[in-house]
Amino acid sequence: MTTSREVRLKRRPVGMPKPDDFELATVEVGAPGPGEVQVRNTWMSVDPYMRGRMYDGPSYAAPFQVGEAMTGGAVGEVVASNDPAFKPGDKVQSMFGWREVFNAKAAEIQKLDTHGLPEQLFLGALGMPGLTAYVGVKRIIDLKPGETIFVSAASGAVGQMVCQIAKQIGATVVGSAGGADKVAFLKEIGVDAAIDYKAAPDLTKALLAAAPKGIDAYFENVGGEHLEAAITAAKTHARFAFCGMISGYNSIEANTAPKNLVQIVGKQLKWEGFIVSTYWDMMPAFAKDVGGWIASGKIKTKETVEHGVENAASAFLKLFSGGNFGKMLVKF
């Protein structure tokens, strides 16, 4: 028997989640049954989309159940195997995050070949957030060299990849982030104009100053004021990719923006929401392109790392207060 700690949803958060909406529990994990594999996680991911799974009701991802361990992306190592496809020491990826040790059927975990890269990259730049950025820029927006793209939450897990993929395509990039350190990082990774939205008295004016000819594309992670600014700065036929709208995830009152939505008609804007899982077909191209750019140093990645499953909930909460910088991870 092995002891494992796990984070459970104690109650459905109302508004901004609080630490005591979660609870840490200790469970005993027996030997893996036939066809099962036992994995000890080394890293887990916290992502904004998990907030949506804390609500009850139908959505694109099934809701977390109260009293049960939550799930999410994780990387770990096989410690015992009762299936011929895995052996102790194998690195694996799974959706069994939020816990230290688990047994799973062999089909529920995937072997991870890191190609010599740090394994946690496969929860960030080379994982779901990176693929999300790649799909949004390449498929949804279809960004062209010489175009101008505006990226909100530009230093976040997805945003930093959007910025750098756009630069590889040859676009001009305007990024928004909160704080001087994040803005400095954006400049470091080649963003042409970086806006500190916390310091800008008027985000729309700041965007128009950064992109005086307007924007051809917008990558939406935030909602609210950012979306209004993007609408005002949009050129005719601009394309908007809607990846998420974190500003509203914890609202009790429904969100009211954007107030200038009517411009979607006159500017003939094209908006499209997307979920990365719809676009698994792009995984090989993504792995080749982005894997190559990372291996050759053309793309840099920023991480914030918290330690221990007991700090996973607080790591998650930091996503909503801007307390993360780059990809937020928990190391076990």
Add this chain to the structure above:
Amino acid sequence: MTTSREVRLKRRPVGMPKPDDFELATVEVGAPGPGEVQVRNTWMSVDPYMRGRMYDGPSYAAPFQVGEAMTGGAVGEVVASNDPAFKPGDKVQSMFGWREVFNAKAAEIQKLDTHGLPEQLFLGALGMPGLTAYVGVKRIIDLKPGETIFVSAASGAVGQMVCQIAKQIGATVVGSAGGADKVAFLKEIGVDAAIDYKAAPDLTKALLAAAPKGIDAYFENVGGEHLEAAITAAKTHARFAFCGMISGYNSIEANTAPKNLVQIVGKQLKWEGFIVSTYWDMMPAFAKDVGGWIASGKIKTKETVEHGVENAASAFLKLFSGGNFGKMLVKF
């Protein structure tokens, strides 16, 4: 010299336009100069988009100038010609609405072949509103047989055409309009479910009752509550065509809806705004399809007719109070 009355913009309306934002003036029109044609209008169109031209500032259509006659779609008859391409009695179309008689260069007017149909149809079902409906349904939404489309302002100039083009395609149509007479008309033209939004205590519930499996497409003429209901009722990958948002055209306070915009991500919605003038390439197909359906009686059209240029401004104002039923026209 001929006397002509014309409607001028007296001041830029603030909020809902009022009768005294306009003024009727009388001018003398001389004989047409070289290359010019003199036309007496028989019909003119009032359209919601004209409200946008009453604001100052850049938009897709140039603003009306204070103190000058407004412009817009009109049908008339040549009364004198100083150009070999036109002769008295020719029926013509032009953008010289809001006036009784005018001189224009031959290149500024178009000959109108009515194919035996009532000439005012070319300001409605066979004109700009009809083409708008055709572009939205066929090009922007690309509606397929068996799909379900929701149409707001469904008994209006554009909406009634959207409904009937969608029925010709073989779709299920849910239309919203205000009042029992409009709802009765929608049923007459084959709409599968008609919602009287003025009588429905909750538009979203009414839409979900009319389309329990959800909607594949939404044709947006209104904004506000209608858009929120459409978002809630949308199936995954639903397509929304944004033709206009009349509910907000007169707002002094910026509009706040839709409050459920975040669902654009999870439902992977595709939204696109459009301006009919971008799609003139569809005119021949439109004339063939819709002209054929009207000539054969498959498509019916509803008009509200006011009389005399002196009533043109009040006809325009009725567009915003639901006082029109079908295409609003002014007969001279």
